Amino acid sequence: MLTMKAKYALRALTTLARHGHAPLPAHQLAAQARVPESFLEVILAELRRAGYVSSKRGLQGGHQLAKAPEQIGLGDLIRAIDGPLAPIRCASLTAYRACSDCPDPEACATRVLMTDVRNAIADVLDRRTLRDQLLLESHRGDLAA
Amino acid sequence: MLTMKAKYALRALTTLARHGHAPLPAHQLAAQARVPESFLEVILAELRRAGYVSSKRGLQGGHQLAKAPEQIGLGDLIRAIDGPLAPIRCASLTAYRACSDCPDPEACATRVLMTDVRNAIADVLDRRTLRDQLLLESHRGDLAA
DNA sequence: TAATTTCCGACAAATCCAGTCGGAATACTA
DNA sequence: TAGTATTCCGACTGGATTTGTCGGAAATTA
Numbered sequence: 558m559l560t561m562k563a564k565y566a567l568r569a570l571t572t573l574a575r576h577g578h579a580p581l582p583a584h585q586l587a588a589q590a591r592v593p594e595s596f597l598e599v600i601l602a603e604l605r606r607a608g609y610v611s612s613k614r615g616l617q618g619g620h621q622l623a624k625a626p627e628q629i630g631l632g633d634l635i636r637a638i639d640g641p642l643a644p645i646r647c648a649s650l651t652a653y654r655a656c657s658d659c660p661d662p663e664a665c666a667t668r669v670l671m672t673d674v675r676n677a678i679a680d681v682l683d684r685r686t687l688r689d690q691l692l693l694e695s696h697r698g699d700l701a702a
Numbered sequence: 703m704l705t706m707k708a709k710y711a712l713r714a715l716t717t718l719a720r721h722g723h724a725p726l727p728a729h730q731l732a733a734q735a736r737v738p739e740s741f742l743e744v745i746l747a748e749l750r751r752a753g754y755v756s757s758k759r760g761l762q763g764g765h766q767l768a769k770a771p772e773q774i775g776l777g778d779l780i781r782a783i784d785g786p787l788a789p790i791r792c793a794s795l796t797a798y799r800a801c802s803d804c805p806d807p808e809a810c811a812t813r814v815l816m817t818d819v820r821n822a823i824a825d826v827l828d829r830r831t832l833r834d835q836l837l838l839e840s841h842r843g844d845l846a847a
Numbered sequence: 848t849a850a851t852t853t854c855c856g857a858c859a860a861a862t863c864c865a866g867t868c869g870g871a872a873t874a875c876t877a
Numbered sequence: 878t879a880g881t882a883t884t885c886c887g888a889c890t891g892g893a894t895t896t897g898t899c900g901g902a903a904a905t906t907a
Binding site: 598613 | 881882883884
Binding site: 595599616 | 863864865866867873874875876
């Protein structure tokens, strides 16, 4: 499941990317990305901790991307905000944990199935970066114009 | 995300399938599938409503599969228990709903991305049936023996 | 009738989600 | 130095969802 938080994070990052290098204050970012301002604060804190944005306080301050869009993998981004991609922990590569009620994870058919699902998800997400999202939007805009 | 409920449902159905045609009482099913007995009741009710199991009351009663395992698609099963496969409603084929905060779903890059994810998930799940899960387990057993 | 079993709805505890709020710290400008 | 704009931080809250439990009614069979 994609939470609001991750959806907002994605929008915030693409907004920052489009805005260029100058720092963008949170209240403007909130308006442009359509994210509730006080919730955006929470999200920016996580993005900062994860190294995706850097922030500057005071007048002329604001937030900016800390990496180039093509270096922001969407899989990792969503992992940072929403946790593991796998539908169930025992199918996660990056955050494996056996089910407490599972006598033998090696033999678990559910785990095998869900591992296939998690790989399918990761295949999509880990092949794309923020840059792809930007191109998607601008391409759309071009067509409409 | 795969909830406990869906995980239990999957285990309950494979257990019923392995047990054959005779009805299996809930308390035995609970033990064999390792599902809390009173929660299993709730789950069986949903499976019955969705047409996957049929039940018989009274002495010699119990639950049995209402379809052949190869006719129980895992995608549909999980949809019946956990809801849409898509990570976000606006990316669902079977249960589409636009985000309330989205000015133009057609142009939404997040929706495009998540549609790819949902298709990847559905590709895995809609190609498999309960029979595949059965084979997975028995094959495993063979190897271990 | 007695035993067994499903069936049903209400309830409840725990966890997670989506956000808010108040204020402290920091930086810039005049 | 004062004032203003801004980030930064943690605590809090209300609601939804998950993961169950419980008590009893209805049905079936022996």
